[in-house]
Amino acid sequence: MTLGKANYAKTLIGFVAMLAMGTGCAASDSDASESTASTNQEIISNLVKAGFPADDIMEVDGVVYVGRDAAVSLEASREMLQTDGSNSKEQYRTTNLVSSSVSVICVNGSAYTGTFSTALDRAISNYNNLGLSFSLRRTTGSTSGCSATITANLTSGSAGGSSGFPSGGRPYNAINVASSTSQYGTSVVTHVITHEIGHTIGFRHSDYYNRSISCGSGGNEGASDVGAILISGTPSTATVGGSLMNSCFRSSETGNFTSTDVTALQNLY
C-alpha cells in the first residue's frame, strides 16, 4: 500500500547513503542487535505518538508490526508523525470512537422539514446501507430504544454545518446545518448532513492536513487534542471530490459516500 511504496523509496535512499558511507555501515553483530533494539524502540514510540493503540503494536524477530500484519520501518514511523509532510495523506479519525456497545444511534430530526427532511432520510440511509456496527434511527424526540441521540439543528449563517467528535464511547450529541444550505439542493444538503454525522462518530477531515485541497485556501488543522489517526486501506492522497469528509463541499456534491469513505467506515465500524 502507500506505506509500502514510501518505504521502498526510503529504503533505496538509505541503501545509497550506506554505500556512500562505505565501511561506516559495517557493524559487529552485537552493535547491530543493539541498534535494532533502539530503532524498534523509536518505531514503537512513534507509533504510539501517531495514535496507534499499544496493543496493536507487536515486535516479532526484530520487526515491528502494527495491526498484526503491516511491518513498519523507522522511516515510515517517522512519516506518521509528520502532519504536513507529503507521505501522510490518508483518511483520518479521532482518537475517540463510538463504542461497539452503541447499537442504535437515534437522530432527532423534528426540526427538519422539506429539503432538510428528505436529505436527513438520505443521510441516514447512507450509513444504514453499509451494515455497520450501529444503525441510525430517525426520531422526533423519543429516546426509547436509543443507545445515544444526535439532535439535528438548523442554524443561521452561511451554507454548511458543524458538529463535534465522540467522547465516552458515545457520538457527539448534535449536528448543526445552516438553513441557507438548501439553496444548493437536496444532494448537497444530504452531503453536509452525512458529513456532520461523520464527525459525530469520529471522522476528521480527509484533507485535514491541508484544507486548501478542498477549500482552495487554508492550512493544516493539526491533530489538535482529538487526534488524527490514519485509517488503513484509505487512499494515499486526498483529492477534490475524493471523500465526503473533505473540509469543504462543492455545489456538485452527490450526497453519496465515495468508495474510500465506505472503506474507512467499514474499517472503523
Ligand SMILES: [Zn+2]
Ligand atoms: Zn467537517
